[in-house]
Amino acid sequence: MRFNSTGERIIYLDDFKSALGISDKYSDFRDLSKRVLKPSVNELNQKSNLIIEYETIKKGRSVTALSFEFIKKKQIKMDV
Numbered sequence: 001m002r003f004n005s006t007g008e009r010i011i012y013l014d015d016f017k018s019a020l021g022i023s024d025k026y027s028d029f030r031d032l033s034k035r036v037l038k039p040s041v042n043e044l045n046q047k048s049n050l051i052i053e054y055e056t057i058k059k060g061r062s063v064t065a066l067s068f069e070f071i072k073k074k075q076i077k078m079d080v
Contacts, residue, residue, distance in 0.1 A: 009068045
């Protein structure tokens with residue numbers, strides 16, 4: 001929610017892993033994506049009022065950062 005005004009957040013992969021407390025795990029990005037990123041984003045998309053999408057930022061062949069985009073879901077008005 002801190003980046004709600006911009007709707008976007010770019011974070012280096014090392015900082016992302018450090019914030020989650022998994023600095024020493026998931027040395028391969030494929031495992032991090034399959035076990036952490038995709039399940040978390042899917043759960044947040046289902047259970048929150050946000051649509052979250054992410055893209056990888058690469059330097060050469062290796063992933064160095066992640067770019068997250070946050071979009072608020074439009075709520076349907078219900079007749080009372």
